[in-house]
Amino acid sequence: xxKTTQPISMDSYEGQEVNITCSHNNxxxxxxxxxxxQFPSQGPRFIIQGYKTKVTNEVASLFIPAxxxxxxxxxxxxxxxxxxxxYCLVGDILGGSTLGRLYFGRGTQLTVWx
Amino acid sequence: EPEVTQTPSHQVTQxxxxxxxxxxxxxxxxxxxxxxQILGQKVEFLVSFYNNExxxxxxxxxxxxxxxxxxxxxxxxxxxxxxLEDSAMYFCASSPASGTGKFHEQYFGPGTRLTVT
Numbered sequence: 001x002x003k004t005t006q007p008i009s010m011d012s013y014e015g016q017e018v019n020i021t022c023s024h025n026n027x028x029x030x031x032x033x034x035x036x037x038q039f040p041s042q043g044p045r046f047i048i049q050g051y052k053t054k055v056t057n058e059v060a061s062l063f064i065p066a067x068x069x070x071x072x073x074x075x076x077x078x079x080x081x082x083x084x085x086x087y088c089l090v091g092d093i094l095g096g097s098t099l100g101r102l103y104f105g106r107g108t109q110l111t112v113w114x
Numbered sequence: 115e116p117e118v119t120q121t122p123s124h125q126v127t128q129x130x131x132x133x134x135x136x137x138x139x140x141x142x143x144x145x146x147x148x149x150x151q152i153l154g155q156k157v158e159f160l161v162s163f164y165n166n167e168x169x170x171x172x173x174x175x176x177x178x179x180x181x182x183x184x185x186x187x188x189x190x191x192x193x194x195x196x197x198l199e200d201s202a203m204y205f206c207a208s209s210p211a212s213g214t215g216k217f218h219e220q221y222f223g224p225g226t227r228l229t230v231t
Binding site: 104 | 147149158207209218222223225
């Protein structure tokens with residue numbers, strides 16, 4: 001299972017774009033990159049998933065360079081309500097040996113200030 | 115938008131008692147999971163469930179734990195004899211069918227806070 005490394009915390013101000021980078025040097029060919037968000041006392045919430053290049057949805061964008069050894073979650077124009085923990089997960093989404101078992105690290109605590 | 119629901123939101127029990135935590139996954143999902151999060155710590159996988167049987171379980175999921183899908187909608191986690199260290203937030207999750215490769219797109223419920231005294 002590919003180990004991921006992401007910053008423990010980040011601060012931003014309302015209206016700014018936030019980029020959270022995750023390193024996953026040992027990513028395997030079948031691995032996808034998935035990001036989750038978690039507010040205090042709530043369950044994690046799926047944000048976005050990708051394999052390579054760029055993926056965008058209504059919430060965020062995910063940038064993955066050609067070597068796939070890192071990925072960047074981009075949140076456009078954050079608001080106070082984006083204050084949360086963001087987790088980067090890497091694994092074989094087609095099942096592999098883990099069949100969907102998610103491994104959550106400590107994540108990145110994003111704090112948005114007014 | 116369909117959601118995973120969990121009941122109760124908070125359960126207080128005494129050490130040694132049995133508890134059952136209940137979940138209603140999203141209706142067309144086929145894969146179900148339980149995770150837990152001790153206060154201030156990581157979210158930890160407990161068990162995955164597919165086709166009415168356990169697919170995988172972690173080392174935390176010992177003989178005191180069991181899961182069941184008693185009917186077409188509910189998914190339960192039972193702890194037979196609770197310990198103080200079982201105090202945590204328990205999250206149920208479900209994911210769509212595997213054919214779309216969406217194992218890692220899981221939808222979590224709001225959690226049940228279990229307090230063992």
